[in-house]
Amino acid sequence: MTAVQVALTMVLSESPPNTLTAGVHPLMPGANVPPAHSNWRRVVLVLLGLGILTLVVWQIRAHTVAWTDLKQGRAALQRGDPAEARRHLEQCLETWPRNAEAHFLAARSARQLGDLNAAQRHLKSAEQFGHPKTEIDLEQALIQAQSGQLAEVEGDLLKHVADGHGDSAQIIAVLVPHYLSDFRIVEAGELSAKWVELSPESAKAWTYRADILERLRKKDEALNALRQLVKLTPEERKARLNLARMLLETRQPPDEAAGHLEWLLAADPGNVAGLIQLAVCREAQGRVDEAIVILDRVIAGVSPDAKALYYRGRLELNRAKPGAAAPFLRRAVELDPSDPELLYTLFQCVQHTGTPSEIKEAEERWRRCEADLRRVGELARMIARSPQDPDLRCEIGELFLRNGRIIEGIRWLESALRVQPDHAPTHKVLAAYYERTGRPDLARYHNSQASGPTGKTPDK
Numbered sequence: 001m002t003a004v005q006v007a008l009t010m011v012l013s014e015s016p017p018n019t020l021t022a023g024v025h026p027l028m029p030g031a032n033v034p035p036a037h038s039n040w041r042r043v044v045l046v047l048l049g050l051g052i053l054t055l056v057v058w059q060i061r062a063h064t065v066a067w068t069d070l071k072q073g074r075a076a077l078q079r080g081d082p083a084e085a086r087r088h089l090e091q092c093l094e095t096w097p098r099n100a101e102a103h104f105l106a107a108r109s110a111r112q113l114g115d116l117n118a119a120q121r122h123l124k125s126a127e128q129f130g131h132p133k134t135e136i137d138l139e140q141a142l143i144q145a146q147s148g149q150l151a152e153v154e155g156d157l158l159k160h161v162a163d164g165h166g167d168s169a170q171i172i173a174v175l176v177p178h179y180l181s182d183f184r185i186v187e188a189g190e191l192s193a194k195w196v197e198l199s200p201e202s203a204k205a206w207t208y209r210a211d212i213l214e215r216l217r218k219k220d221e222a223l224n225a226l227r228q229l230v231k232l233t234p235e236e237r238k239a240r241l242n243l244a245r246m247l248l249e250t251r252q253p254p255d256e257a258a259g260h261l262e263w264l265l266a267a268d269p270g271n272v273a274g275l276i277q278l279a280v281c282r283e284a285q286g287r288v289d290e291a292i293v294i295l296d297r298v299i300a301g302v303s304p305d306a307k308a309l310y311y312r313g314r315l316e317l318n319r320a321k322p323g324a325a326a327p328f329l330r331r332a333v334e335l336d337p338s339d340p341e342l343l344y345t346l347f348q349c350v351q352h353t354g355t356p357s358e359i360k361e362a363e364e365r366w367r368r369c370e371a372d373l374r375r376v377g378e379l380a381r382m383i384a385r386s387p388q389d390p391d392l393r394c395e396i397g398e399l400f401l402r403n404g405r406i407i408e409g410i411r412w413l414e415s416a417l418r419v420q421p422d423h424a425p426t427h428k429v430l431a432a433y434y435e436r437t438g439r440p441d442l443a444r445y446h447n448s449q450a451s452g453p454t455g456k457t458p459d460k
Contacts, residue, residue, distance in 0.1 A: 063096075066094075070092045070105075073086075073089035073102070074105060077109060077112075082108075083109075083113060089102050089106040100129035101131065104126035104139070106122040107120075107122035111142060135167075138167060141157060145174050150175075169199045169202070169205070182415055182418075183393070183412065184383065184384065184387050192208050192209040193209070196228075203229060206225055206228050206232060210229055217377075222246055223252075226246055229243070230260070237268060241271070243257075244277050244281070247260075248281060257277070272301070275298050276295070279298075283318075292312070299312060306336035309329070310328070322352035323353055329349050336404070338405045340369045343369050343370075344366045346366070347359070347366045390423040391423075393426075397410070398413075400412060409433075424449075428450045430442070431444075431445075431447040
């Protein structure tokens with residue numbers, strides 16, 4: 001019997017007899033009138049019963065809300081929205097602070113958001129309140145991987161994926177970004193294919209899949225991945241821009257790209273990358289004058305864009321005006337000396353406008369850049385087979401630096417030092433680069449490391 005039922009029973013048990021049915025009117029002489037204290041007792045019991053009923057209703061409502069928050073938090077994690085999941089789960093734990101599943105899912109959402117301290121706290125509570133140890137251990141391994149200790153747990157995580165573990169998508173979501181940051185593109189590609197198979201509704205999975213396919217130069221597959229991504233996230237501007245760019249690069253009919261770019265620029269009229277792609281699209285549609293107006297607008301901006309200059313020069317070259325094209329292309333090469341397509345277009349232009357020595361120089365520059373980047377592709381495939389070889393990483397870094405792709409070059413060289421901190425060839429390349437760029441402190445440090453570790457890395 002519930003508390004409410006007990007209270008009501010007490011109230012009813014104290015009710016006076018029905019004097020009317022007994023044949024005695026309560027106001028007639030001799031009627032049995034209950035004393036005043038009996039009425040007060042009934043009032044108190046009724047109020048007590050109502051209070052208990054209110055408490056029970058409030059508890060039922062609170063538990064219903066907590067259960068709903070738990071369910072919504074679980075669903076948010078499944079669709080790849082850890083911020084929303086975390087909000088629901090924290091609300092759930094306000095009512096159910098000892099709920100093991102809520103703590104476990106809160107740990108997972110915190111980890112996905114990069115808050116590893118909170119993830120550890122929730123995971124400890126989940127273990128304390130009886131969540132399955134196997135799930136705790138896996139989440140602990142993912143936290144360890146995400147905190148930079150992938151090597152210690154990588155083998156176990158890959159085995160889970162190979163065995164078809166129910167949390168394989170969670171594992172892959174941790175491994176793929178690590179592999180990309182370490183330039184293990186081929187391995188990342190294999191895992192990303194599995195990821196979208198396991199989580200076809202995950203925008204994050206399709207974002208990584210499209211990026212990896214493009215890096216692997218599988219543009220048709222990358223195009224399909226971007227179409228799927230835009231279908232899942234129609235309001236995502238970057239996805240729309242990348243899809244439009246890929247449509248144009250793969251020479252699809254330009255109207256589809258135009259639709260995406262017009263939508264993007266309606267939402268963000270100053271989007272420079274969108275304007276440049278719209279100009280390319282307008283040229284493909286035969287609307288050359290519009291393309292020129294758009295590109296001139298971008299070039300007149302505060303910071304001229306190398307791509308805008310390149311497309312403007314290419315447009316003039318396509319109109320058989322190499323003299324008009326040359327200034328645009330030369331300025332583009334000054335800003336970005338690492339694009340073989342740009343260097344080739346400049347070479348084509350100089351063949352019509354330059355001296356024999358200028359033609360020779362432009363051709364050599366183009367061919368050297370193309371050969372270097374072709375070698376980068378070969379080295380990347382070799383790294384897939386030997387990811388712990390610092391020599392391969394050092395060579396790629398040096399090639400990128402030579403072609404003006406500084407950020408990529410430094411990242412590759414730093415990755416070589418993560419594999420082998422005392423790798424002398426890498427330290428020598430970095431020392432030479434910092435000497436050229438006026439950083440004598442870093443140059444001295446790397447020169448000293450090339451002959452044996454002696455000190456702390458200076459601040460960059």
